[in-house]
Amino acid sequence: MLNKIIHYALHNRLVVLAASFILLIAGLYTAVHTEVDVFPDLNAPTVVIMTEASGMAAEEVEQLVTFPIETAVNGSIGVRRVRSSSTNGFSVVWVEFNWNTDIYLDRQIVSEKLAEVSESLPPTVGRPTLGPQSSILGEMLIVGLTADSTSLLDLRTIADWSIRPRLLSTGGVAQVSFLGGDIKEFQIQLDPGLMKHYGVSVDEVV
Incomplete structure (x- = not known):
């Protein structure tokens, strides 16, 4: 086979030179117009789903939260792989789509499944919330808040309303998520006697 190729090249020099010239021009054109990136994005379009499940063990999170979400998104159009991680009180699901899909359309498909x-x-x-659209080369920083006299409710309030806005205003920060602590709630308790006295119904209060 190799001898035939050499024999053909020796007896058809013009054809070989023309083919070499065409390949040279095509190579130069490709080299000039190829996009160059110092840190190319090598991961397929991926949508991250994060769900907080306070008070649940890792096994409960996997059975009651992670598994239903995986089942819902696994049959979506363009999905090629679904991965997950379940820890105490937190669930993360990675949904990878095919390379030729649009990431914004992928996020819309996942949002419909989550609804x-x-x-x-x-x-x-x-x-369940969607993670930011970021590269796999991004870094994650985990910070813990502790205090001797401050309650878990106050720590979570400080993290939500003081630390989170400052971190999000920092350049390069895609998302800030919190895990743990007690979330402050405002409850409105209705007094049937006063409502009847003033002629106010439940629908009007709502």
Whole structure:
């Protein structure tokens, strides 16, 4: 086979030179117009789903939160792989799509699936949220807050309303998520006697 190629090249020099010249021009054109990136994005379009499940063990999070979300998104159009991680009180699901898909369309598909599965999750579980659109080369920094005299409720309030805005205003920060602590709630208790006295119904209060 090799002898035939050499024999053909020796007896058809013009054809070989013309083919070499065409390949040279094509190579130069490709080299000039090829995009160059110091840190190219090597990961497929991926949508990250994060769900907070306060008070649940890792096994409960996997069975009651992670598994239903995986089942809901696994059959979506363009999904090639679904991975997950379940820890105490927190669930993360990575949904990888095919290379030729649009990341914004992928996020819309996942959002529609989450709207359906959110109704079947336990009432104590937070609403599943989508992670930011960032590269796999990004870095994650984990910071813990501790105090001797401050309660968990006050620590979570400080983290939500003081630390989070400052971190998000820093350049290069894509998202800030919190895990743990007690979330402050405002409850409105209705007095049927006063409502009847002033002629106010429940619908009007709502």
